[in-house]
Amino acid sequence: MMTLVPLSPALGVEVRGVDLRRLSEGETEIVLRAFRAFHLLLFRDQTLDEAGQVRFARLFGRISRQGAIQKASGGGATYVSNMRGDGTFGEGELLFHSDQCYYDHPMKAIMLYGIEVAQDGGETLFANTTRAYARMPEGLKRRIDRASVRHHFDYGALHYGETKRAEVEALKISAIHRVVGRHPETGAPILMVNAQTVDRILDLAPAESAALVGEINAHIAAPDNVYRHTWRPNDLVVWDNLSLQHARTDFANSQRRTLRRCAIAHDLEPAD
């Protein structure tokens, strides 16, 4: 029987008692409802090949083709890996961010499946931005409610797999969002500021913008607003990229780490 077990007070449930290779219509409905309510779902001990993962991902929407990595996936999966030649974002720490804020329509969800996992570090952290906003002092909310922010594609501190580096660096992409955006499906407030890709909060001097981004990030990354996922092989995690931000703890690159990834497009992502 299918059961939902909360993962943290901030977000997420573990879904037990299902085999993702053969979900019934009723189970699919419960999964999609739980996704909307809890923003992150964990399924453990799943045996999934690439086709099976893509099939499950497509229940959440179409596969994104926005940006070099997603385009390269050809509508299928990519790999977060320090082992594979085609691996991307394989090494080291990542700060809290939502993917693709430098586009008008960032992807709606991300799905990772554990193939090889680090024994020490390499955990993925998830923070609930709607909850972070709700818990902010009114004075801070007033300062950001009408503000806008520019993001640019600058993962300079990150490490791409060599095969992708040239394509990725050739992209010069930026977008402007409200600091307090609205979730496209629920209308809930979401924070469109992150530690990784913000260029500037508009109309603020660089130092003021950096200080305000730091203040907002402190609310997002507050330990009691975060779920920390320690990977096991055969874990599948799918999360809402707009309600949540994610980060990764550091790990020694001598440890093999490979996660299979599907990116699910925002409903308004232009068809290519």
Ligand SMILES: O=C(O)CCC(=O)C(=O)O
């Ligand atoms: O490796 C991880 O834990 C996170 C990877 C990531 O940031 C992503 O897939 O967007």
